[in-house]
Amino acid sequence: xxxxxxxxxxxxxxxxxxxxxxxxxxxxxxxxxxxxxxxxxxxxxxxxxxxxxxxxxxxxxxxxxxxxxxxxxxxxxxxxxxxxxxxxxxxxxxxxxxxxxxxxxxxxxxxxxxxxxxxxxxxxxxxxxxxxxxxxxxxxxxxxxxxxxxxxxxxxxxxxxxxxxxxxxxxxxxxxxxxxxxxxxxxxxxxxxxxxxxxxxxxxxxxxxxxxxxxxxxxxxxxxxxxxxxxxxxxxxxxxxxxxxxxxxxxxxxxxxxxxxxxxxxxxxxxxxxxxxxxxxxxxxxxxxxxxxxxxxxxxxxxxxxxxxxxxxxxxxxxxxxxxxxxxxxxxxxxxxxxxxxxxxxxxxxxxxxxxxxxxxxxxxxxxxxxxxxxxxxxxxxxxxxxxxxxxxxxxxxxxxxxxxxxxxxxxxxxxxxxxxxxxxxxxxxxxxxxxxxxxxxxxxxxxxxxxxxxxxxxxxxxxxxxxxxxxxxxxxxxxxxxxxxxxxxxx
Numbered sequence: 323x324x325x326x327x328x329x330x331x332x333x334x335x336x337x338x339x340x341x342x343x344x345x346x347x348x349x350x351x352x353x354x355x356x357x358x359x360x361x362x363x364x365x366x367x368x369x370x371x372x373x374x375x376x377x378x379x380x381x382x383x384x385x386x387x388x389x390x391x392x393x394x395x396x397x398x399x400x401x402x403x404x405x406x407x408x409x410x411x412x413x414x415x416x417x418x419x420x421x422x423x424x425x426x427x428x429x430x431x432x433x434x435x436x437x438x439x440x441x442x443x444x445x446x447x448x449x450x451x452x453x454x455x456x457x458x459x460x461x462x463x464x465x466x467x468x469x470x471x472x473x474x475x476x477x478x479x480x481x482x483x484x485x486x487x488x489x490x491x492x493x494x495x496x497x498x499x500x501x502x503x504x505x506x507x508x509x510x511x512x513x514x515x516x517x518x519x520x521x522x523x524x525x526x527x528x529x530x531x532x533x534x535x536x537x538x539x540x541x542x543x544x545x546x547x548x549x550x551x552x553x554x555x556x557x558x559x560x561x562x563x564x565x566x567x568x569x570x571x572x573x574x575x576x577x578x579x580x581x582x583x584x585x586x587x588x589x590x591x592x593x594x595x596x597x598x599x600x601x602x603x604x605x606x607x608x609x610x611x612x613x614x615x616x617x618x619x620x621x622x623x624x625x626x627x628x629x630x631x632x633x634x635x636x637x638x639x640x641x642x643x644x645x646x647x648x649x650x651x652x653x654x655x656x657x658x659x660x661x662x663x664x665x666x667x668x669x670x671x672x673x674x675x676x677x678x679x680x681x682x683x684x685x686x687x688x689x690x691x692x693x694x695x696x697x698x699x700x701x702x703x704x705x706x707x708x709x710x711x712x713x714x715x716x717x718x719x720x721x722x723x724x725x726x727x728x729x730x731x732x733x734x735x736x737x738x739x740x741x742x743x744x745x746x747x748x749x750x751x752x753x754x755x756x757x758x759x760x761x762x763x764x765x766x767x768x769x770x771x772x773x774x775x776x777x778x779x780x781x782x783x784x785x786x787x788x789x790x791x792x793x794x795x796x797x798x799x800x801x802x803x804x805x806x807x808x809x810x811x812x813x814x
Contacts, residue, residue, distance in 0.1 A: 339403075343416040345467055345492060351402075352469055352490035360396055360473075360483040367400040393482065394423040397471060410443075412464055419467045419492070425475035425485070426568055434573065436564035437475050439524075439533055439692075440468075442557045447545040451515045456504050461557050468493045470572060489572045498583070499529060499563075499646070505589040506530035510557075517548030522555055524692045525717030528591055528647040531692070533558040534682065560692060562648035580636040582643050591643055592715045595696070599633045599713040607700070607708045626653035630698040630713070649694045649715075654802065656711070657702045662795040665759070670770050670788040673738045673780050681728055686791055690718050690727065699802060714805050726764035730757045730791070734767055741780045750774065752787055764797045 340351035355363070395406040398413065398421060412420040425437040442465045453459040472489040479485060495503055506527035513522055524531035532555040542551035559567075569575045588594045602610065607629070611617070614632040622628060624639070630651055631639050644651070656662055668689060681687055694717045700708040718727070734756050746753040751774050756767035771777070771788035780786050 342414055345414070345417040345419045345469075348414055348417055348419055348469060349490070349492045352471065355397070355401060355471060355487045355490045357486065357488075359486050360393055361481075363396065363400050364483070393473070393485075394421065397421065397423050410460065410464070412467075414469075417467075419469050420464055421469045421471065423471045423473065424564070426472050426488075427475045434565075434568060436561045436568050439531070439561045440559040440564050441533065441535070442559065444535065444554065444556045445510075445514075445532060447514050447519045447543060447552060451511055451546055453511070456507055459507070461507065465557070466494055470567075472568065472572065489568075491572050493567060493571055498587075501587060501589045502528050502591055503530045507557075514545060515547065517545065517550075519543075519545035519548070519552035519555070520550045521720040522552070523717060523720050523723070524560065525690075525694045528643075528694075529560060529563040531558050531560050532556070539682075560648055562692075563646045566642075566646045577642065579640045579642040579645055580638055582634045582636060582641050584635075591647070595634065595643075596713050596715065598635070599630065599698070602633050602710055603712055605710050606703070607710070610710060626655070626698065626700060626708075627651055629710070630696075644696075647694060648692055649696055651696045651698060653698045653700065654798065655700045655702065655708060656799070656802075658704060660799075662799050665766075665795045666793040666798055667770055668791045670778075670790045673778055673786065673789075676735050677739045677781055679735070681731060684731060686727075686731055687723070690723055693717070697802065714802070716801055716805065722764060726762055730762050730765050730767065733757050734791075738781060741782060741784070741786070745784065745786065755786075756789060759792075759794055763794065765791055765793050767791055
């Protein structure tokens with residue numbers, strides 16, 4: 323009887339902690355998490371009715387970095403005191419709130435950013451194509467209100483239960499963002515319905531993406547209107563979007579960006595931006611400089627990119643929409659002989675780190691699969707000056723990424739694992755050991771340091787000039803010409 327009475331009192335105390343039907347009551351209670359580590363939560367929890375395993379077994383299992391969702395389960399069971407489950411309803415069903423425990427990091431420049439995308443709910447390819455009403459879709463039912471619990475990820479901390487929770491806040495997208503998210507949702511649905519679920523890419527969309535949910539490439543799902551199996555995917559907010567959310571909704575920092583879309587209610591950001599820039603088609607660089615009061619005699623290094631931002635109506639080089647959607651502006655100059663002089667470079671990679679990565683978890687895959695590019699194309703005239711030709715969005719096709727680009731990356735990894743025993747030099751410069759431009763039609767690897775003395779250690783300890791991946795200029799030109807032909811065809 324004493325045990326029974328103790329249990330009843332314990333359950334009543336739990337009910338008093340928060341009102342499970344009121345999202346603001348849940349948020350208020352969640353804010354007690356701030357400042358605690360996950361170990362603190364376990365130590366302070368006196369209610370063991372949820373914990374099935376022994377205390378030591380429980381902590382060990384949830385501290386395992388390989389256990390996806392382990393920290394979220396711990397917060398559910400040890401702080402909110404309900405058993406974690408795979409129910410398709412929101413975690414706090416009565417209040418319509420989904421709990422998300424997610425990491426953020428402090429960068430070298432002291433800014434903060436989301437460490438990863440925010441996975442929301444799995445995509446059932448065969449049923450999602452019937453969810454044509456966004457407001458009544460399973461995705462929105464599950465994700466309309468999120469309780470975001472942010473913990474600080476630190477590389478130096480080995481036991482992840484020692485990570486500290488710094489924020490616990492409710493979140494739902496603004497009306498402006500929701501218009502874009504709706505459009506992203508329908509783009510994903512349309513691609514699945516067309517039988518191309520196997521070619522989905524995070525860079526297809528702006529804020530909401532379809533991210534892969536299995537590191538094992540053998541795990542696949544059936545899809546409608548196609549016999550080709552597709553990888554499991556989930557709806558997720560991009561890490562770039564979550565970085566914006568973290569800074570401006572959660573942390574409360576003042577925006578440092580200018581918005582391209584001022585007062586319009588825009589669904590298709592891509593069309594809005596390209597239409598706005600392409601109004602200036604055919605204008606020379608000198609005409610554009612005069613129009614935007616830029617002194618042509620004192621040409622800044624980033625003139626061609628600067629003109630793109632001016633055409634979009636912003637005075638800085640930081641556009642809010644580009645930050646949220648991870649859009650990179652690339653200016654392309656095509657000379658009078660119809661050639662692009664420069665290849666497209668990416669950040670240098672670490673020779674040792676690449677040996678420990680798999681393709682779909684690699685930094686280069688993550689960068690290309692999640693980035694959308696805005697090409698600003700200029701054509702050279704006979705007098706050597708340039709005219710603005712057009713602007714176009716582009717993201718690398720799934721087949722190319724997992725074909726030619728993967729091939730170069732895999733060869734690069736193998737060379738990094740087994741570098742040549744002799745590093746040949748010619749005139750004081752090392753000969754290349756990684757895939758060359760002539761080896762692949764899409765990309766290659768070559769130096770990208772300050773000089774030949776700007777090096778990183780190979781796996782055997784020898785120093786070698788810093789390298790990066792490059793997209794071939796010939797490939798970029800073919801992309802521009804292909805999209806240009808498609809645009810002409812659409813215009814009839």
